[in-house]
Amino acid sequence: MSNVGAWLTVAAAMPSLIAGASSARIEVERLRRLAVVGAAVMLAASLIVAMLPHAFELRTSAFTSEPGGEAVLRVDALSSVLLPLAAGLWLLTVAVTPRAALDRGGLRRTALATLITFASFLTESAVVLLLLSAGSLWTFLTALGGHQYQRRIVAVYLGASTVLFGVGVALLIGPHTQGTRWASVGLWIIAAAALLRKGIVPFHAWVPELFDRGRLGPTILYSAPQVGAYMTVVLIVPRATPELLRIIAVLALATSVYGAALALVQTSARRACGYLFMSQSALVMAGLDCTSTSALAGGLVVWLSAGLAFAGLARSVLVLEARRGRLDLSSYHGGYDRTPLLAISFLTMGLACTGFPGTLGFVGQELLVNGAVDAFPVMGFAIVAASALTGLAVLRMYFSLFCGRRDVFAHSALRFELTRREAWTLVAVIVALIGLGIAPRPLVDSRLAASDRILRERAHMSARE
Amino acid sequence: MTSLSLAWLVLLGVGSPFLLFAVLGGASLLNRPLRERWTGFLAAGSMTLSCAVLLTGLIIAGATRTGPRLLSFGAWSASHEGGVAIEFLVDRASLGFAALAAAIAGVVSAFSYRYLHREPGYNRYFILLSLFVSGMLLVALAGNVEVLFVGWELVGLSSALLVGFFHDRPAAVANALRVFSVYRVSDAAMLSAAVLLRHVAGTDSLSLLFGAARATTAGLSSANATMIAVLLIVAVAGKSALLPFSGWLPRAMEGPTPSSAVYYGSLSIHAGCFLLLRSAPLLMHAPAARVLAGVLGLVTAAFAGLATRVQSDVKSSLAYASLTQVGLIVVEIALGWNRLAFVHLAGHACFRLLQFLSAPNVLHDLHGMEETLSERSPKSVGVEVLLPQRWRRRLFLFALERGFLDSVLDRLVVNPFTATARRLTNLDAWLCGAVLPVERMLAPQAVREQDE
Numbered sequence: 035m036s037n038v039g040a041w042l043t044v045a046a047a048m049p050s051l052i053a054g055a056s057s058a059r060i061e062v063e064r065l066r067r068l069a070v071v072g073a074a075v076m077l078a079a080s081l082i083v084a085m086l087p088h089a090f091e092l093r094t095s096a097f098t099s100e101p102g103g104e105a106v107l108r109v110d111a112l113s114s115v116l117l118p119l120a121a122g123l124w125l126l127t128v129a130v131t132p133r134a135a136l137d138r139g140g141l142r143r144t145a146l147a148t149l150i151t152f153a154s155f156l157t158e159s160a161v162v163l164l165l166l167s168a169g170s171l172w173t174f175l176t177a178l179g180g181h182q183y184q185r186r187i188v189a190v191y192l193g194a195s196t197v198l199f200g201v202g203v204a205l206l207i208g209p210h211t212q213g214t215r216w217a218s219v220g221l222w223i224i225a226a227a228a229l230l231r232k233g234i235v236p237f238h239a240w241v242p243e244l245f246d247r248g249r250l251g252p253t254i255l256y257s258a259p260q261v262g263a264y265m266t267v268v269l270i271v272p273r274a275t276p277e278l279l280r281i282i283a284v285l286a287l288a289t290s291v292y293g294a295a296l297a298l299v300q301t302s303a304r305r306a307c308g309y310l311f312m313s314q315s316a317l318v319m320a321g322l323d324c325t326s327t328s329a330l331a332g333g334l335v336v337w338l339s340a341g342l343a344f345a346g347l348a349r350s351v352l353v354l355e356a357r358r359g360r361l362d363l364s365s366y367h368g369g370y371d372r373t374p375l376l377a378i379s380f381l382t383m384g385l386a387c388t389g390f391p392g393t394l395g396f397v398g399q400e401l402l403v404n405g406a407v408d409a410f411p412v413m414g415f416a417i418v419a420a421s422a423l424t425g426l427a428v429l430r431m432y433f434s435l436f437c438g439r440r441d442v443f444a445h446s447a448l449r450f451e452l453t454r455r456e457a458w459t460l461v462a463v464i465v466a467l468i469g470l471g472i473a474p475r476p477l478v479d480s481r482l483a484a485s486d487r488i489l490r491e492r493a494h495m496s497a498r499e
Numbered sequence: 500m501t502s503l504s505l506a507w508l509v510l511l512g513v514g515s516p517f518l519l520f521a522v523l524g525g526a527s528l529l530n531r532p533l534r535e536r537w538t539g540f541l542a543a544g545s546m547t548l549s550c551a552v553l554l555t556g557l558i559i560a561g562a563t564r565t566g567p568r569l570l571s572f573g574a575w576s577a578s579h580e581g582g583v584a585i586e587f588l589v590d591r592a593s594l595g596f597a598a599l600a601a602a603i604a605g606v607v608s609a610f611s612y613r614y615l616h617r618e619p620g621y622n623r624y625f626i627l628l629s630l631f632v633s634g635m636l637l638v639a640l641a642g643n644v645e646v647l648f649v650g651w652e653l654v655g656l657s658s659a660l661l662v663g664f665f666h667d668r669p670a671a672v673a674n675a676l677r678v679f680s681v682y683r684v685s686d687a688a689m690l691s692a693a694v695l696l697r698h699v700a701g702t703d704s705l706s707l708l709f710g711a712a713r714a715t716t717a718g719l720s721s722a723n724a725t726m727i728a729v730l731l732i733v734a735v736a737g738k739s740a741l742l743p744f745s746g747w748l749p750r751a752m753e754g755p756t757p758s759s760a761v762y763y764g765s766l767s768i769h770a771g772c773f774l775l776l777r778s779a780p781l782l783m784h785a786p787a788a789r790v791l792a793g794v795l796g797l798v799t800a801a802f803a804g805l806a807t808r809v810q811s812d813v814k815s816s817l818a819y820a821s822l823t824q825v826g827l828i829v830v831e832i833a834l835g836w837n838r839l840a841f842v843h844l845a846g847h848a849c850f851r852l853l854q855f856l857s858a859p860n861v862l863h864d865l866h867g868m869e870e871t872l873s874e875r876s877p878k879s880v881g882v883e884v885l886l887p888q889r890w891r892r893r894l895f896l897f898a899l900e901r902g903f904l905d906s907v908l909d910r911l912v913v914n915p916f917t918a919t920a921r922r923l924t925n926l927d928a929w930l931c932g933a934v935l936p937v938e939r940m941l942a943p944q945a946v947r948e949q950d951e
Contacts, residue, residue, distance in 0.1 A: 190934060239930035296927075299920040370666050371619070378528065390656070391649035400583050400645060407697045414694035422687040429659065429679050437666035438673075461528060475575070 038086055038109060045079035045121065046152060048072040049145040056142035066128060069141050070455065073125035076148075080117040083109060084480075106159045111484035112267065112334070115477070116155040116259075119338055122466075123258050123345050124148040129459040130349045131251050132356035143177045144255060151259045158268045160203040167196050170261065177252035184248030191230060191240040198227035199265070206269070218275075225270050225278060231262035232319060233312050234282075235289040242296075245308030250352050257311055258345040263318045263337055271322055271488055272495045280410075283323035287416040289316035294423035298430065303361035306431055307348045313420055314340035314387055320413060321402050329405025329413075330485035335398030335478060336389075339467065343386035343395060346463045347428075350380040354435060357450050363431060366438025372450035377436040379460040384428030386467045389421050393471040397478060506570045508556040509587050512549045512597065513636045516604070519545040520629040523622060532622045539612035542625045546605035546632065553598040553636075560594055567593075569642050569704075586642030588705055592841060596773055597639035599845055603765050603852055604632040610856055611757040620664055624755065627664075631657035631761070638770050643704050644693040651689055651738070651770075655682035658767055661758040662751050674750035681747045685737025685771075692730035699723045705777070719784065728781050728788030731774065732795065739771030739825050741799045746904035748822060752814040760855030763818045765848035772828045772844055779837050793833030800826030805898040808881060813858045821851050 052069045060068070109117075127144050128136070136144070150173060154166045171192050178185045205220025226237075233241035244253055271279070293313030300306035318340065321333015353376060355361055358369075370377045382393070389399035399417055406413040452460070470477055519541055526533050533541070560568075567590035575585050587593075608628065615621050630653050637650025659682065663675030696702070700719060719727070735741065740748040740763075751763055762768065775782070775792065782789045800823050807819035824847045831840040869875060883891055897903070 187931065239927040239934075242924075242927060243931040292923075295916075296920050296924055299917050300924065305924075366669055366672060368667060375528070375530065385656075391652050396649075397583075403694060404583075404697065407694055408701070411694060411698045414698070415691055418687050418690040418694065421690075422683040425686075426676075426680055426683050430676055433663065433666075433672045433676055437663060438669045440667045457530070464528065 038083055041079045041083045041086070042109070042156070045076045045083065045117065046149065048076035048079075049124065049149040049152070052145040053142050053149070056138050056145070062138050062141075063133075065138060065141055066133075066136065069128040069145065070125065072145075073121060073128050073148075076152075077118055077121040077125055080121045084114040084118055105157070106162055107156050108158060109156065111480060111487050113155045115334075115338060115480060115484075116264070117152060119341050120148055120151040120155060120259055122342060122463075123151075123255060126345055126349055126459060126463065127251065127255050130353060130456050132353065134356065135249070135251050135352070140177070140251075143173055143252070147173045147177070147252075147255055151261060154261050154264060155259075160207055160269055163265060163268070164196075164200055164203050167199055167261070167265075170256065171196050174252055174256045177255075178249055181248030184244060184253075187240050187244050187247075191237075195227045195230040195262075198223050198230065202227055203269075206273075221270060221273055222278065224265070225274070225282060228262045228266045228270065229282070229285065229319075231265070232260070232315055233289070234285050234316055234319060235292055236285075238289060238293075238312055241312050242300075242305045242308035245311065245348075246302055246305040250304055250307075250348065250355075254345055254348045254352075257315070258341045258348075260315050260318060260337060260341060263315070263322070266319065266322055267488060272491045279323050283320045283410070283413065286316040286319035287413060287420075289313065290320065290420040291416055291423065294420045294427060297427035298423055301362060301364040303351050303355075303363055303431060303435065306363060306427060307344075307351055310347070310387060310424065310427060311344055313424055314344055317399070317402065317417065317420070320417075321406075323406065323410065323413070325409040325413075326405040327482060327485045327489060328401050329410075330488060331478065331481040332398050332401030332403070332405055334481040334484055335394065335401060335474075337398075338477070339386055339394035339398050339470075342463060343383045343393070343467055346383040346460065346467075347380060347387060350376055350383065350460070351435075353452070353456060354380075361435060363434045365434070367435055368437060368439030369450065370436045373436070373452065375452055375457055375460065377432070379464060380435065381428070381432045382464045382467065384432060385425070386471070388425040388428055389417075390425065391471075393467050394474065394477075395467075396471060397474040401478065401481075505556055505559055505568070505589060506572070508552045508559070509570060509589060509594075509640060510572070512553040512556065512601065513587075513633070513640065515545045515549040515552075516601075516629045516632040516636065520626060520633060523626045523629060527622055527626065535612075535616065535621055538622055538625050539608070542608040542629065543605060543612065545629065546601055546608050549632070549636070550598055550601035550605050553594060553601055556589070557591065557594040557598050560589060560591055566590065571642070583645045584643060586646060586704070587640040588642035589640065592777070593640050595841075595845070597636050599848065600632065600635040600639060600766055603761060603848065604628065604635075606852065607757050607761045607856075610760075611755075614757055615755060618755075620666075624661070624664060624758070627657045627661050628758070628761070631661075631767070635766055635770065639773065641705060644696065647705060647774075648686075648690060648693065651734075652686060654767055654770060655679065655686060655738075658682065658751070658762050661754045661762065664754045664758065668753070671753040674747075674753045678747045678751050681737050681744050684744070685734045688730045688733035688737065692727050692734065695723070695727050695730065699727075719781075721785065724781055725785040725787050728778065728785040729791065731778055731781070732788060732792050735771035735775045735792075735829075736795060737771075738774075739768050739829075740822055741771070741795050741826065741829065742802060742902075743904060743908070745799065745802065745822060746901060746908060748818050749810070749815040749901060752812070752818060756814070756855065756859060759814055759818070760852050764821055764851040764855040768821055768825055769828075769844050769848055772825055772832065772840070775829060775832050776837060776840055776844070779832060779835070782833070783835070789833045789835075793830050796826045796829030796833060798826075800824075800830065802826075802902055805894060806901055808883075809895060809898040813862055814855070817851065817854055817858060820854075821847070824851075 049072065052072045055068060056065060124144060128141065147170065150166050150170045154163060157163060174192070175185055175188055178188060202220045202224035205216045206224065230237040290313045293309045293316065297306045297309035297313065300309060318333050318337045321329055321336060323329065351361065358367065361367065386393035386395045389395040399421060403414045403417055522541065523533065523538060567588055570587045570589055572585040575583050611624065615624055618624070634650040634653025634657065637646055638654060641647035641650060659675045659679035662678050663672045665671045737744050748763060752759055782792065803819045803822035803826060807816050807823060810816035810819060828840050828843050831843060865876060883894060886894070
């Protein structure tokens, strides 16, 4: 246990240090290099926590809060793999984001946002999650700076989600509401909050607008870890009736097909990313229907693959935007020969999003379909449709952004190629997605263990009620 | 012992092109692409090795005269339920087709080594070719739906990317997307068949469809068998360019000639036929699907036979000629003449490969001969001369416009889909704005301008 505690401390210390160092008089580029090193250390420490055999013992009564009875701080089969995801997304952000889009304040905010996400994955206390959710919203709002339209979207939609979450938590764990009808009303309200935060149909309209206008970087960092899915797993899944879970799954499947279909016709690369994100993140929610252990495990694997692959894809768009300006999908931009690695990264990450064989996404989607097909065959057909449309949308984006034109207009002195830091980070993400896609057993076994634990907890809660 | 050696041979045969892909792709990813000579040498070596071991496997399987064998390499994705297993269904047909695929890929590799000399995308071509061969071998040897689907997807993606090989040409890229969109329909149909099979039969083993477990095939109800068979026929129609999906075939000719030869002359276009051939026991159980396959094959053969006569470029003409034979092979399968269909498929794949690869030389020689003789070579005359002039003109237009298939699909599917999706996009934008406070809603344009 002490080992786990020590590694967790190291991991959590890194973003805290960078946030603190951003106030010191350190040159921005140097601070950024420090942030890259810090994120790499955090990733390594999180991976060690995930691989430590005794990691699941960190759940003691000393950390248990009174109101909900849930542990304020714990590491278990579910969270142990999400911690490296939070760290990996931070590393991707600080290593790949163009220099102009990540100043001193940006570095501080990304560190704080990562710390909040990291802490969220370490708790199952509703109150702590609510506080962290509010903190995350504040960080996101400050990161959007002067982009008023985007700030208003975030304030209205995510603010509403946080308020709903607060009301739901109050009803769920309030001293006079536990075990009453109000507790189940609270659960429905929390479910609505999670759906709003995740952009599930019919609460989805804000997602593509948010991606399309203003700053894409903070939007990726806020969206990719999918804390809304975590809220659902920790608070809703153990307590919800099968009907509520089925409603969430049906809405999520509709979102997945809808998002993929609309991504296919967008003329803005950012907006297409928004719809792709909607589609991918909805698959995670669909897996939480709890039809079987393997379907749930599939949802958890898709969570990781979609988080990593989508963040990589959207960061690639950001990198390309830094070189070419706003990207329009109604024409061909060419330039494959100048940025082949970026093109390959974009395509690979996009294919991982679609669940293409050989990537982690395929493993997750297979588990999801195989696990759900007996009890809920509609899920299988919906995933097939969503995957087909997503694949088409990704290839259309790839062709439009990297092919179809000779680079005759660009001056030969213009530097288009990736920096070494960008190149290595993108290669690392590709290796992770393909490596875990080719040898997925350790990860899948850990996800099966996590889903087994979630289902046991659910059975235990049902028996108690 | 034989089983063990066969397993090793199959593993080596399938693994060899995968290894080639990993080596070439890894080197390119690390920005250290191999030299042309090394790439060509490794590609030819890998394909030769694959062909040799698969042929050895075929000889062993033929000598032992045992029935189909399921070679299982254990669970791949998970040690518990729901995991994907690596399984190959090995018999003379699957090994024969796999060996044929590896041999043809070897020939094309050797041809491409010189044909694509100093082409900027030389490495990319061989990476995609190795991905394609890996996919074809998986399609040929698949023992369960997952393995089949992996192969099917690899073939589809590599095909689309090779159609767009000359990626600085807008037409090549647009056509690649079109090809890929039909392939996605095919993929979706294939996966839907798999989902249905899993739902009604509780298994994803292809023994059920391919007849290794005929007793259990009877366990499928006729309605379920028909639905699965129809979905498979849609998948096959997409991959093998049967009607109404034939429109993508001439578009696919944008790629380099060797890739056109291996995809649309010999292997990829026959992948669907091979799948249908393997599913023959299921078709026997679903007479309505057999009729559908037969009609589809016959109509496609007639249409392609007509279209091939009026194409103005040799690659399109050859592609439609291939499609004519593919249609006939499908008819043979529907009639239950499976051995004839297999021989037809193998023979046609080899013959058409030769035609595609030699076409540039033949054309060159023909032009030379015409210049020497100062006259055009005589036109061939077909049965259409028996028709009245008015009908001949109509048929000519129909064939020249390739059956108007693209415009019909555009009008019936693509345009309504695009228009609906665009309306929904606008609705989303409106809904998002509608919930924001009123004062901003009154001036959304100003706000947007301020943001941008």
